[in-house]
Amino acid sequence: MAQVELRGVTKVYGATAAVQDVHLEARDGEFLTILGPSGCGKTTTLRIIAGLLDPDGGEVLLDGRPVHHLPAHRRETAMVFQSYALFPHMTVEENVAFGLRMRRVPEEERRVRVEEALRMVELSGLGGRYPRALSGGQQQRVAVARAVVTRPKVLLFDEPLSNLDAKLRERLRLELRALQQRLRVTTIYVTHDQAEALVLSDRIVVMHRGRVVEVGTPQDVYRRPRARVTAEFLGVANLIPATVAGGEGARYVADTAIGRLEVACADRLAQGDAVTLSFRPEDIRIGPGPVNCLSGAVQQAAYLGSITDYVIRVNDVLLRVQEPGEPARGVGETVSLVLPAAPAVIREP
Numbered sequence: 345m346a347q348v349e350l351r352g353v354t355k356v357y358g359a360t361a362a363v364q365d366v367h368l369e370a371r372d373g374e375f376l377t378i379l380g381p382s383g384c385g386k387t388t389t390l391r392i393i394a395g396l397l398d399p400d401g402g403e404v405l406l407d408g409r410p411v412h413h414l415p416a417h418r419r420e421t422a423m424v425f426q427s428y429a430l431f432p433h434m435t436v437e438e439n440v441a442f443g444l445r446m447r448r449v450p451e452e453e454r455r456v457r458v459e460e461a462l463r464m465v466e467l468s469g470l471g472g473r474y475p476r477a478l479s480g481g482q483q484q485r486v487a488v489a490r491a492v493v494t495r496p497k498v499l500l501f502d503e504p505l506s507n508l509d510a511k512l513r514e515r516l517r518l519e520l521r522a523l524q525q526r527l528r529v530t531t532i533y534v535t536h537d538q539a540e541a542l543v544l545s546d547r548i549v550v551m552h553r554g555r556v557v558e559v560g561t562p563q564d565v566y567r568r569p570r571a572r573v574t575a576e577f578l579g580v581a582n583l584i585p586a587t588v589a590g591g592e593g594a595r596y597v598a599d600t601a602i603g604r605l606e607v608a609c610a611d612r613l614a615q616g617d618a619v620t621l622s623f624r625p626e627d628i629r630i631g632p633g634p635v636n637c638l639s640g641a642v643q644q645a646a647y648l649g650s651i652t653d654y655v656i657r658v659n660d661v662l663l664r665v666q667e668p669g670e671p672a673r674g675v676g677e678t679v680s681l682v683l684p685a686a687p688a689v690i691r692e693p
């Protein structure tokens with residue numbers, strides 16, 4: 345059982361608050377990701393949880409108990425850094441064994457646990473090498489083995505894959521997820537990579553300018569963002585300012601720069617409300633349709649292999665539209681578009 349909670353955590357540097365009144369909770373066994381742009385306070389938050397940094401206000405609780413008086417090594421957390429931070433003068437085995445030696449684990453048990461940890465990250469047989477004789481991906485696996493070998497209650501990751509090439513990153517993130525599921529250890533993972541966050545997480549905490557903007561499952565934050573910055577940060581979104589013109593129950597009409605649209609929305613809206621409608625490019629269809637059908641001109645068509653990514657101008661608005669397969673429309677062509685009747689409705693103008 346390991347649950348982490350932050351209550352009103354704040355960290356100020358000079359005139360700027362790196363982290364401001366952050367509340368969040370990682371449930372027992374959960375994979376929680378903190379996602380946000382560079383400088384939004386992710387590393388600061390993680391270091392406060394690890395005990396590497398003292399907050400100026402607020403509380404960190406582990407299993408319901410405040411831990412502010414506990415130094416980093418007594419918090420039963422283990423951290424994996426972006427830069428690996430391996431000891432260069434120690435072999436792989438010695439690196440992984442380090443935390444066990446600090447905890448005075450007897451040599452025989454140490455040997456067994458190091459071997460087990462190296463097997464977990466598929467590095468059996470490389471225990472005698474030095475970090476400089478390993479690839480970046482292998483070094484990061486050593487860092488993961490070094491973190492899990494102490495059997496921490498909470499694993500903390502700070503952008504551990506960002507120094508690796510795209511293919512390796514994709515493979516390692518699947519491995520990390522599988523390992524976390526096997527160990528069922530509460531994990532808090534920091535990244536600015538939205539794909540990584542979607543693949544790995546049970547829930548995602550979106551941060552912006554030192555604050556938590558929203559928390560939800562990958563589907564929540566991608567399909568039903570509540571904040572404009574969430575829609576902007578996760579993938580591509582066509583964000584259309586709209587004014588509610590009428591409607592009731594769950595069906596409304598809204599006026600926008602691309603015309604009057606029908607909008608299904610479970611939340612209650614009132615006439616005159618200024619909102620933002622978010623349409624994902626893969627939800628817009630090229631072709632005729634009975635509702636929310638618009639006419640536009642193709643400005644660009646980029647072939648990306650599995651999809652074609654179009655820029656289509658409707659009035660003065662440029663829409664991103666994605667279709668599977670090869671380009672079927674040419675630049676300059678006039679096309680019909682159908683917008684989905686259930687976009688994400690963000691209650692910000």
Ligand SMILES: Nc1ncnc2c1ncn2[C@@H]1O[C@H](COP(=O)(O)OP(=O)(O)OP(=O)(O)O)[C@@H](O)[C@H]1O
Pocket residue numbers: 357360361362363380381382383384385386387388389536
């Ligand atoms: N020791 C420090 N002194 C002064 N300002 C700091 C310090 N550490 C962090 N900051 C500032 O606090 C803010 C948050 O920094 P933090 O490192 O937490 O961001 P981050 O979300 O991890 O960014 P990145 O994705 O680039 O790693 C930034 O504006 C940063 O410049």
Ligand SMILES: [Mg+2]
Pocket residue numbers: 386387388
């Ligand atoms: Mg950081």
